[in-house]
Amino acid sequence: MIELVRTNDAVVISFVEALMRDAGIACIVADQNMSVMDGSLGILPRRILVDAEQAETARRILADAGIGNEIRKQ
Template sequence: MREIVRTNDAVLISAIEALFTGAHIPYLVLDQNMSILEGSIGMLPRRILVEDDSERAARQLLTDAGLGKELRPQIP
């Protein structure tokens, strides 16, 4: 799995989840439950990961949706 987005923005996470679900791109959102430890202040970023085989399609989808600036650098 590859991390493609890291953000504190809950709205952005929801938008990405909707895009990936609609495009049938498997993904995971990690650190969602960390708000319990941090006191719900939104300090710790959430990480969105996709399967290695889906990374290219996921990056293209986010770029096409105008969210390309949110992408983490691609690791070869």
């Protein structure tokens, strides 16, 4: 799995999940339950992971959707 996005913005996470679902790309949102550790303040970022074989396609989808700035640099 490749880290595609790391953010604590719930809107970005939902948008990326929707884009990946619409494209048929499986993704995992890691660290969702870490909010228990930060008191549910949303301080700790969540990571969106995709399969390495689909990472380039996923990056292109995010760039085309106008959120290419959210893509995690390798």
